[in-house]
Amino acid sequence: MTPLGGPAPAPSRSSLSADRRARELTDSVGGPVVDVLVVGLGATGAGVALDAAARGLGVVAVDAHDLAFGTSRFSSKLVHGGLRYLASGRLGVAHESAVERGVLMERTAPHLVRAQPFVLPLTPLVSRGQAALARAGFRAGDTLRLAARTARGTLPPPRRLSAVETRHLAPALRADGLRGGLLSWDGRLTDDARLVTALARTAAARGARVLTRVRALELTGSGARVRDELTGEEGEIRARAVINASGVWAGGLVDGIRIRPSRGTHLVLRPSCLGPLPAGLHIPIPGENNRFVLVLPQDDGRVYVGLTDEPVDGPVPDVPRAPETDIGFLLDVLCSVLDVPVRRDDVVGAFAGLRPLLDAAEDRPGAAPRTADISRRHAVFISSEGVVSVVGGKLTTYRRMAQDAVDTAVRVRRLPAGPSVTASLPLVGAAPPHVLAALPAPHRLVRLYGTEAPAVHALAVRDARLGEPVLPGHPVTGAELLWALRHEGALDESDLLDRRTRIGLVPADRDAALNAVRELLGDAPNRGRTR
Secondary structure (H helix, E strand, O other), X not given: OOOOOXXXXXXXXXXXXXXXXXXXXXXXXXXXXXXXXXXXXXXXXXXXXXXXXXXXXXXXXEOOOOOOOOHHHOOOOEEOOOHHHHHOOOHHHXXXXXXXXXXXXXXHOOXXXXXXXXXXXXXXXXXXXXXHHHHHHHHHHHHHXXXXXXXOOOOOOOEEXXXXXXXXXXXXXXXXXXXXXXXXXXXXXXXXXXXXXXXXHHHHHOOOEEEOOEEEEEEEOOXXXXXXXXXXXXXXXXXXXXXXXOHHHHHHOXXXXXXXXXXXXXXXXXXXXXXXXXXXXXXXXXXXXXXEEEEEEOOOOOEEEEOOOEEOOOOOOOOOOOOHHHHHHHHHHHHOOEOOOOOHHHEEEEEEEEEEEEOOXXXXXXXXXXXXXXXXXXXEEEOOOOOEXXXXXXXXXXXXXXXHXXXXXXXXXXXXXXXXXXXXXXXXXXXXXXXXXXXXXXXXXXXXXXXXXXXXXXXXXXXXXXXXXXXXXXXXXXXXXXXXXXXXXXXXXXXXXXXXXXXXXXXXXXXXXXXXXXXXXXXXXXXXXXX
16 A cells, blocks of 8 residues: 555556547457456546555446546536535435545545535625524534544634635625625545546556457346447457446346436636636526535636526436526526626536436325435445445545445455455545645646646656647646646547546637647647657
8 A cells, every 4th residue: 555645656657548448449359357347437436446445456437428428527626615515414424425525535635625615695696694593503513523623623613704704715796785604624636537637547557458449238147248348349358246326327237227307507617707706706697505606716816706407307417418498507606696797608608417316205105205315325336246336426426436346346256355444545636735735836837737737847847738728718738638638548539628638618718729739639749849
């Protein structure tokens, strides 16, 4: 096991590339039986691959698309401490969330997760009773932090703010009637898709074969029939255990799994819409208890506003769309607290993700519950053919979900493996804060790449063209895209624009960056190398 801040695996061992994919796909299809086949490479599936590989098991992990293609790239980018679940009496889920938040912030991914302040403005729409309830909730959340043994230095305590302090942290708020605010803290990811990439690369460093663009057509307890989506060729991957971690698509591969997808929509705003935002915002939703619209400032200057919680019926799309009803709802709640309203034309992008909630309707008499009321608990099922499926849950608890799935596979299939070690296993790029702060690289790169930031920066130093932004006014450089091609498994322009970076969340920015990305794809083998 590698201690945090200790020697990391050599970059070549953790690097994912088109060449490595081709070699390992050839070795896997029609090859010897592996210990574990994982289907799905979102946060949970990549977490399963890492957990199994870290126990010394042979692992192949496949996904029909890219890393973090589905739900895992469409979250609020938050690592929640479980306050919402505590308020609804779900103590076990709340404690689990708080524990996993601490694991990410202090042990496994301190370069990707940091404390995020939030202000709940006490406007005339928030009664004194509601304010008192919210304040009690934030104090209970701090108790959760303490129970999870997360240091106060990692997550500061909540407190009451004056009206002046509130406006300082959120200048866009309407001053008329503002009584002050409530300051609280939670965990925030630099980027959810980058977390998945780090998980997959850490698994690869420990021997896992991570194969994107490989679709599982049929699962059994002893393997899968798969298709290479780049060539159309089909074959078999044989395994002693098969773990289905395909999220909202899990029921399409294994009979008997009932998922009730819930759509979460976010808006993307330019920074000029709200001005400087030293903190995020919790905006209470009228008529709802313990539900908020979140305003989330991002490192690239954009601002996300979310999120909705709407049930989705019918076939599950590859990429869900954000409907105008969701956009209008979020704008209405946002504008209820602003001095200058944000209009529909100010929304430069929107994204929607589908939460794979367990369908508990059969356990409740009468009408099915709202998706907002369904627990984010997870469950592990074993099919009649022996396929292990892990469903439900949420991004924060991906590691525990993965551990439970591998524990089940080890027990049922009698695999030679010990207990999980991932609670103390640093991801690629992880290091203590003082080590990260001393790295000879721009601060922004350190927050994205951790200890690998100097290597990314070196690409730009060797080739000045790679140090230029690929899009005017946006911080992503050619060096970052080249790093994604050589080390992070990106295969095409969509991987680069929509997951390794978040340029694609704004369609106009995506279009403007396409030519630069295509030029880099064509010249990638020769760029940035020492001649």
